[in-house]
Amino acid sequence: MAMADRMNLEGLRYAQAVAETKSFSAAARAYGVTQPALSNGIAKLEERLGEKLFDRSPRGVTQTAFGSRVLPLIERALEGFDAVAAEARRLTEVGEQKIRMGLSPLIGSRLVARAFSMVQDLPAPRDLVLREANMQELREDLDAGQLDVVLIPAVAAMPRFEHRVVDVERMVVVSPGTAESTPLELEEAGEECFILVPDTCGLTTFTTQLFEAREMPLRTYPGEAASYQVLEDWSKLGLGSAMLPHSKLSSPDAPHRPLLDEGREVQISFEAVWSADSPLAADLLHLADSLAAARA
Numbered sequence: 001m002a003m004a005d006r007m008n009l010e011g012l013r014y015a016q017a018v019a020e021t022k023s024f025s026a027a028a029r030a031y032g033v034t035q036p037a038l039s040n041g042i043a044k045l046e047e048r049l050g051e052k053l054f055d056r057s058p059r060g061v062t063q064t065a066f067g068s069r070v071l072p073l074i075e076r077a078l079e080g081f082d083a084v085a086a087e088a089r090r091l092t093e094v095g096e097q098k099i100r101m102g103l104s105p106l107i108g109s110r111l112v113a114r115a116f117s118m119v120q121d122l123p124a125p126r127d128l129v130l131r132e133a134n135m136q137e138l139r140e141d142l143d144a145g146q147l148d149v150v151l152i153p154a155v156a157a158m159p160r161f162e163h164r165v166v167d168v169e170r171m172v173v174v175s176p177g178t179a180e181s182t183p184l185e186l187e188e189a190g191e192e193c194f195i196l197v198p199d200t201c202g203l204t205t206f207t208t209q210l211f212e213a214r215e216m217p218l219r220t221y222p223g224e225a226a227s228y229q230v231l232e233d234w235s236k237l238g239l240g241s242a243m244l245p246h247s248k249l250s251s252p253d254a255p256h257r258p259l260l261d262e263g264r265e266v267q268i269s270f271e272a273v274w275s276a277d278s279p280l281a282a283d284l285l286h287l288a289d290s291l292a293a294a295r296a
Contacts, residue, residue: 007045007048008041008044008045009081010041011041011042011044011045012045012074012077012078013031013078014027014031014033014038014041014042014045015042015045015053015071015074016071016074016075016078017030017031017038018038018042018053018054018061019053019063019067019071019074019075022060022061022062023060023061024038024039024042024056024061042054049066049070051064051066051067051070052064052066052067053066053067053070053071054067087145097124097126097280098126098127098128098129099119099126099127099128099129099148099149099280099283099284099287100129100131100146100147100148100149101115101128101129101130101131101147101148101149101150101151102130102131102132102133102137102138102141102142102147102149102150102151102152103130103131103132103133103138103150103151103152104132104134104135104138104150104151104152104153104201104202105132105134105200105201105227105228106152106153106201106202106203106228106245106248106268106270107151107152107270108167108169108245108247108248109247110247111151111166111167111270111291112130112151114291114294115128115151115287115291116128118287118290118291118294119287121290122283122286122287123283123286124283126283131147134200134201135152135153135156135200135201135202135205136200138150138152139156139158142161142273142274142275145275145278148274148278148280148284149272149273149274149284149287149288150272150273150274151166151270151271151272151273152202152270152271152273153201153202153203153205153206153268153269153270153271154268154269154270154271155202155205155206155209156202156205158273160275161273161274161275161276162273162274162275162276162281162284162285162288163271163272163273164271164272164285164288164289164291164292165269165270165271165292165295166270166271166272166288166291166292166295167269167270167291167295168267168268168269168270168295169245169246169247169267169268169270170245170246170258170259170265170266170267171243171244171245171246171258171259171265171266171267171268172243172244172245172246172249172256172257172258172259173189173192173241173242173243173256173257173259174231174232174235174241174242174244174249174254174255174256174257175192175235175241175242175257176235176236176237176238176239176240176241177238178255178257180255180257181255181256181257181258182257183257183258183259183260184257184258184259184260185260185261185262186210186214186216186259186260186261186262186266187214187216189241189243189259190211190214190216190217190218190219191219192219192240192241193219193220193221193240193241194207194218194219194220194221194240194241194242194243195220195221195223195224195225195231195234195235195239195240195241195242196220196221196224196225197224197225197226197227197228197231198224198226198227201227201228203228203243203244203245206268207243210266214261220240221234221239221240223239228242228244228248229248231244232249232250232254243259245268272284272287272288272291274288
């Protein structure tokens with residue numbers, strides 16, 4: 001019989017609790033068992049592993065060299081086990097299923113409100129659980145199955161997933177000392193210096209791709225704003241111009257100029273992205289189609 005077959009799950013949890021608390025008594029209290037029961041469980045685990053995980057002394061509990069290598073593996077194994085159990089519960093609790101939606105910070109509240117409403121109109125109404133994160137985190141969590149669908153700017157290829165454009169929004173430019181609202185052609189915008197944000201929400205990627213598509217150089221302010229929320233403030237200080245979706249202006253009346261490309265509005269597209277293998281794929285397709293139809 002293999003070693004893994006003889007390992008007791010409780011023993012693994014006891015070891016993790018001691019690693020976290022650095023105390024057998026504190027771990028026993030946290031786990032709700034007696035200290036002898038916890039010590040016995042860890043002793044049996046150490047016997048099966050063939051080495052001690054912890055050294056106990058008057059100064060406290062420390063990990064052995066063996067323990068420092070094995071305990072992180074135990075933690076990951078327990079995380080994996082708990083993830084399996086959680087996903088199984090999520091998939092079998094009929095009527096309790098939730099749609100876990102990830103959002104780029106660039107997604108406007110209007111689109112989020114539509115998503116909330118449309119989830120309630122699905123054939124089987126579900127709760128919508130939102131999480132805002134940067135683009136890289138959203139892609140990784142979608143890939144890992146920790147999110148069911150993400151709403152993000154359509155600026156990066158994700159070939160293994162289903163995509164549906166669910167919203168478009170016009171881009172505007174805020175420039176230092178400009179109170180006028182006359183449109184600004186992209187060719188004229190190329191003469192301005194733009195303040196950029198970290199390439200996490202999709203806005204900088206969009207701006208860069210826009211200028212590259214026209215083979216125009218993008219002149220940028222040497223610093224970097226922490227987020228799009230401060231772009232207007234920095235522009236008012238005279239540091240440069242800011243390009244952002246209209247919904248991200250501090251107010252609809254804030255001074256701005258619509259951005260045009262040869263007379264046509266420059267727009268940013270937002271898409272829903274999900275896996276065709278998701279147990280909720282039919283609902284996610286229905287939701288994405290509904291969002292797209294509402295945009296049209």
